[in-house]
Structures are given as structure tokens and as C-alpha cells.
Amino acid sequence: MGRALGAALAHCGECHTPRNEAGGMRREKWFAGTAQGPEGQRAPNITPHGATGIGRWSAAELADLLKTGLKPNFDDVQGLMSEVVEQGYKYLTDADRAAIADYVMSLPAIDNRVPEKASKPQSGYD
Numbered sequence: 001m002g003r004a005l006g007a008a009l010a011h012c013g014e015c016h017t018p019r020n021e022a023g024g025m026r027r028e029k030w031f032a033g034t035a036q037g038p039e040g041q042r043a044p045n046i047t048p049h050g051a052t053g054i055g056r057w058s059a060a061e062l063a064d065l066l067k068t069g070l071k072p073n074f075d076d077v078q079g080l081m082s083e084v085v086e087q088g089y090k091y092l093t094d095a096d097r098a099a100i101a102d103y104v105m106s107l108p109a110i111d112n113r114v115p116e117k118a119s120k121p122q123s124g125y126d
């Protein structure tokens with residue numbers, strides 16, 4: 001795997017992996033999502049778990065999201081995820097995005113339901 005890909009994947013983990021009290025990433029929950037991601041944003045479980053992760057997505061759908069910011073249901077991703085797509089992932093090659101998607105889909109499926117933020121009002125402007 002090329003260096004750019006390795007860096008991109010490490011980057012996913014920064015947001016999508018929950019942290020312990022010391023701020024370290026919890027390896028046993030690699031990519032399993034956290035309600036307390038960077039800037040307090042909820043980062044979903046992106047392991048291929050069928051019920052709590054993205055196990056029902058195809059690798060091609062995941063690669064598409066990294067290019068367009070659109071999920072398989074045509075919702076667009078919000079917040080930090082839309083920023084990283086806009087600022088980085090959409091400029092990768094299709095082959096690189098496919099390689100990232102294949103890697104993510106090959107991870108162990110982790111059963112981790114990340115609670116929705118019920119308390120946050122939906123302003124629609126952030």
C-alpha cells in the first residue's frame with residue numbers, strides 16, 4: 001500500500017476510532033465509531049458490521065462516498081466528513097479510493113452502536 005493511502009487510512013481512524021481516557025485510540029475498537037469524535041461530532045461505526053456498521057454497503061458505494069460525499073441512500077454526509085471529502089478524498093484517484101474502500105470493508109466487523117445525539121438541536125446550518 002502506498003504512503004498516501006496509509007496516511008488516508010490513519011486519518012479515518014483519527015475520527016472513527018473511540019479514544020480512551022488518555023486520548024489514545026482504542027485499537028480493539030478500530031473504526032468502530034464514537035459519539036465523541038473530534039469537535040464533539042458523532043463519527044459512525046464504519047466497520048462492516050451488518051447492524052451497527054456499514055456492512056450492507058458495497059465497497060463501491062463506500063468509494064463513491066469518498067468521491068461525492070453521498071451515501072448509498074443519497075443523503076450527503078455532514079460536518080467534518082464532508083470537509084475531508086471536499087478537501088482531500090475527492091482529489092484521490094478512483095483506484096486509491098477503491099483501495100481504501102477495500103481495506104475498510106476487510107476490517108473485522110465490530111458490533112458497536114454509536115448513539116445518536118438526541119440532545120443537539122437540528123439547526124441545519126452547521
Ligand code: HEC
Nearest residue numbers: 008011012015041042043044046077078079080081084104
Ligand atoms: C475529520 C474527521 C473524519 C475523518 C478524517 C473521516 N471521517 Fe468519516 N465521518 C466523520 C463524521 C463526523 C461522520 C458523520 C457525518 C454525518 O453525520 O453526516 C462521518 C461519516 C462517515 C461515513 C458514513 C457512515 C454512515 O453510516 O452514515 C463513512 C462511510 C465514513 N465516514 C468513512 C470514512 C473513511 C473511509 C474515512 C477515511 C478515508 C473517513 N471517514 C475519515 C468524520 C471523519
